[in-house]
Amino acid sequence: MSSQKGNVRKTGSQKYQNKQAFKNSLHDTTPRVKLMNNVKLGGVCKRCKDIIDWKIKYKKYKPLTVPKKCTKCLEKKIKQAYYTICIQCAKEKNVCAKCGEKTEIVEEAELMSAAEQMSNEAQFEAELKLLPERKRRTFFRLQQQGKLTKELLEEAKGLADDDEFFNDLDDFSIGDDDDCRKLDEGEDSDVSDLYEK
Structure with missing residues (x-):
């Protein structure tokens, strides 16, 4: 390939193609990876959700260690990585919590704490x-x-x-209360023989 201007287009397909897709938890089973795979995304648009999903899929996602400051209310309420607006402000203003644009929200965010x-x-x-x-x-x-x-x-x-x-459980009985008490105290000779062995 020459360095001539405009002559930089690749020809043909790539030389090597992976037979299996990348799996982020194949060799790494740490709690961080498990937490990363179980992240619940909410209050974001489709584009932002796809971006964060890609980061999770290819192990590029870095969770927050401390809460982040919201750009609307200026309080430290953001607990999800890559979000710029807290969930409450995003719901009030009906905007994406990551990019801040008024677009259709894919999934509603849960206000459940960690x-x-x-x-x-x-x-x-x-x-x-x-x-x-x-x-x-x-x-x-x-x-x-x-x-x-x-x-x-x-x-x-x-x-x-x-x-x-529960009715089926009520029909099932193991005997009198006296028999149960005897078993608990070990008075029954047959049962005590079993315990001695």
Whole structure:
């Protein structure tokens, strides 16, 4: 290729092509990467959301360590990286929280604090552990395929809250209270023999 003006166009496709896409958590499983992959974006336009998603996908996202100052209210309220306007000001003025332009907002921002999000995630993980293995795998499979919707989750939650489940538990009995007390105290000879072995 010569250095002649206007003669700098590449010919042909690139020489090497990756067979697999880049995966940001392939070799790095630190809490920072997990937090980065679970970032909830809200209150931004489509263009800004795509930019931040790209940064997350290719491990260029750098989370904030301290809250940032909002350009509208001048208070330290911004807790998300790359945002320039706090969520409250962006909602009041109906602008994108990153670029500040009046465009269509893709996702509404949640006003949940980081501590509330962590507690909700911990509660969700605990509930997942209580599920039987078969249902847990089904849940993860549907989640990967993107078939889980809010309607399906609400319907499943409604079925779990149904009284029939608790009625079935009431029918199940293990015996008299005296038998249970004896087992607790170790009075029953058959049971105490089992403990001695």
